[in-house]
Amino acid sequence: MNEAEVLNSQLNDAVYDQDKEAVLELLEQGADVNSKVDHGWTPLQTAVRKGDEELVRLLLARGASVHARKDNGGTAFTEAGIAGNVEILKLLLERGSDINEQDNNGFTAFMEAAWYGKEEALRFLYSRGAKVNLRREASEERAKLHKGGATALMDACRECHFSAVKILVQEMGADVNIRDNRDRNALIHALKKDSDKRRHESPVPIVSFLLEHGVDVKSKDECGKTALILAVEMESPELVTALLEKDEIDIDDADEEGNTALMVAVNKDNCRIAKLLCEKGARTDRGNLMRVARNNRSSSMENLLREHKVRLAPETPRAWEPNSKRWRAQLKKLDQMYRPMIGKLKTFPYFQQKIQDGIYLGLHGGTEVAVQITCSTEGDKEKEFLEKCSHSEHLLKLFQSEKEKGCMYLCFPLWEKNLQEHLQDPEGQKDYKAALKIIFQALRELHSLGFAHQDLQPGNFVIDLGGKIYLADFGSERRSIEGQEEFVKSDLQALGRLVLYVLTGGRKPLQQVGIEDLPRNSPDYTEARDLVQSLFSPDERGLEGLSKHPYFWSNQSRFNFLKSIWNKIKDDRKRKSIFRDPKAFPYPQWTKMIDKDVLYVMEHPRNAKPTKYGNDVTQLLRLMRNMDEHKDEGITNKIGDYAEYFLEVFPELTTYVYNSLRQNPTCSHLADFQDPSL
Known part of the structure; x- marks a missing residue:
């Protein structure tokens, strides 16, 4: 390191140690107040991290930038959201920080405060206009991997900050049903197991709270696991019981591997939860439940399964190839996995099977379909409308529909x-x-x-x-x-x-x-x-x-239209009334633009008197008509296709003539030219 780098490193260390005297001395020696150390940390960001308001003021007074970013795009303000120090947040806002500024991963200070459970900071940021339901913006590359899109509420749920969750929903109107880029809502985030908080905090209060506030229990995680499956994986009878009380729960729904909640409970040898599920009517003919129980050496589970008349129903994958090229892999996966049938429909509404927002792949009686899921009331109205489209050539038609548990499944022929x-x-x-x-x-x-x-x-x-x-x-x-x-x-x-x-x-x-x-x-x-x-x-x-x-006419039709006008409007005065504004004509010197040999031949026709073409539009139309009706081999050899030639030399002519006719009450009908191709 050179001398300047040493000074800058020492400055950041002094800030981290909250040694104000050393900070002042190093600044006097020439240390850069906006220098960066490992991972792009500036002295101001370090002071904010330590929550040292006095040091923050000192550095700001010496020219520290509130807009400097770490390697991950984080600023002093987003760092203040983590620290949760309201006075520092207030100070940074006064110095120009943006209340909703985001780092490279889309985190705002408000999201950071939610993630770390900083309730006072949450309330302050909300009072200053922080967007409660803002979703994390992801880069194009991350979005393609379905990353990003989470909200502050999801963060608080994931980290088990129950008080913050209540504040966000009850005081700030956080939407419990917004979904991230993997289609997960706040309920799924509350049930995820990868947080260290799981060792100390139970998600039960948060889940119960979300259920009371209308969270959608049908949301799935990135592996297609429902809230019920995640609750079984956590081995929480309280959560399983709470979820089973919801009518919308599909007890036999399965994840992308085809595992149902009961299969997970049996695999985990959790008899209490397996009993709850069996008593609620979970299907026992999916998966080799008895063999799993035997492999676990669990006689109690075997006895439970016998009580519920478990029988084996092995499935053999069929040899089947989809018609769709784009969706081939996912359709084959859907065909081979276990899914509870909805009438004749097999579908799996999670992001890997998504066609576009709200539309999923499906198989209806073996036919590849696109499935739109709505509530039954809306679905009935939509179905009624779609039936009116049945004779239309280019309106999307309904193939089939199914109803189940208050939902309508509208099935359309699959598109690519x-x-x-x-x-x-x-x-x-x-x-x-x-x-x-x-x-x-x-x-x-x-x-x-x-x-x-x-x-x-x-x-x-x-x-x-x-x-x-x-x-x-x-x-x-x-x-x-x-x-x-x-x-x-x-x-x-x-x-x-x-x-x-x-x-x-x-x-x-x-x-x-x-x-x-x-x-x-x-x-x-x-x-x-x-x-x-x-x-x-x-x-x-x-x-x-x-x-x-x-625009929709072919080139030949445009040419036919132009040359026909001379014949259709015999009266020269009428022609002049249609094209009465010479300044509007885009080619006032057209005789100088056309091929000189072509013009010469047309002005000196064989076996006829010489003629002269003027520079107005009617004379150009006359020439086009005469050329086409009295074709000359020499002209044809020189310019080729007449329509192509004239439209290339005079590209604005068609529109000019069309609009001139259209705006003339006595001739507007001539603009309604019928192109045979239409």
Whole structure:
């Protein structure tokens, strides 16, 4: 170490030892007040850790930064949340700390205070605006591993700080049913066994409290274990009894290994809990219970199982290959594991089997399905709506449904990916125009049923194995459009943003993409821009008319449209009235832009009088019509396909002519051009 490094190291040691005289002396000798030692600790962070308010003030007065971060992203303020010193928290806030600042793992000072049970600090931070239900933000890499997303309440539950849990829920309104990125709620965190606090504190009071406050008992941990299975693993009869009193508990639910609560109890040789489960009707024909009891040399367990008529029912895995490529591994796993059947449905609602939020893999009578789980009342309404979609081509249809214990299981034909995933797949073939045609058609079908969607986002468009796109409504935001034109208008505006999202390849989040992001080098740029602007400011065309917008026309249809206008409007005065503003015409010198040889041939036709083409739009349309009706071999050899040539040289012409016609009351019908491909 050089001299400066030695001084800085000594400064941090002096702060740790709370030796104020040494700190002052080292600062006078030139030690850096913002220097860092191992793992990025600064003197200020060390003083906060020690809870030494006087030292904190001294260092701040000497220029210590409250914004400096350790290697893990922690600041003096997040460290103060761990220490729980309210005066230091107050002081750091006065010096510019952010109440909700997070370290690299997403921890805030409020979360740290909850983790360490610092109740006074919790109350202070809440009074200053700390977000109670904030979920830990994870980096993209961590999120892919399903890490992050926990809340302060989950931390307090995991560390068995019962008083902090009560404060968070009763005084601060903490949501007991928020889930982290592994789909675990506060109840699951309270039942996890990996905390040192388990040696000294019982989770029973916290679990009982959460049950009283409406926590969802169906949540699972990262291994698919239910709260009941976790309670059995903890060998807590009190918790098992409390959970079994809840009607929502599925006593025969199993984890990803196929183990039920009873199988776990037998394996642990816990007769008291096994008896509780058997008396509550747990199935005894799953797993080789008697063999496990014999291997444990437990005669009492064997006797208990005999009382409940245990019989062996071995299962042999079937040789089966799913149709789905993407979900193959998880479907095979689902097929082979034990799961309690819901009618003809086999599903496992935990994060490894999740398709997207609220949607899980399933097998209904052996058919691969996507399963949406709702409460029965909502499910009945949803089922009634889905039955109306049965004749629609591009609205997601219901395959089957099942009901059990107040829940409705809606089963849909399984899809491979949603629109967002499709656009972001580097290997996927993407025909944006074809996809948008279907998206428009799907929304038209929904509107024809009398509903506006109100949640047009990429996750609600799903794509099956054959590449067919369907519109779903998993957010159930749809509204009746009867007498509610504003709902239709908001759908069209949302559709405009979705068009931008698709045409920019999903590179930006839906709410951030704008017209300026459209690729200018696209041959459809002008038409796409006009389509989006028309959706953002809907007019009399509505969705039906905009589905026939020039953006969707083929190049040949655009060319046919342009050259037909000269023939359809015979009166020269009428042509001039349609295109009355010469300044709006994007090509006022078009005769200089077109190939000079082409123009010469057209102005000097064989066996006809020479003619002259002016620079206005009607003359350009006349030339296009004459060229196509009197084809010249020399021109064809030079420019190739006429439609491709003109649309490349004059890319804004179609939109200009289309809008000019549309805005003229006597000729607006001519803009309603029928492209055979539509």
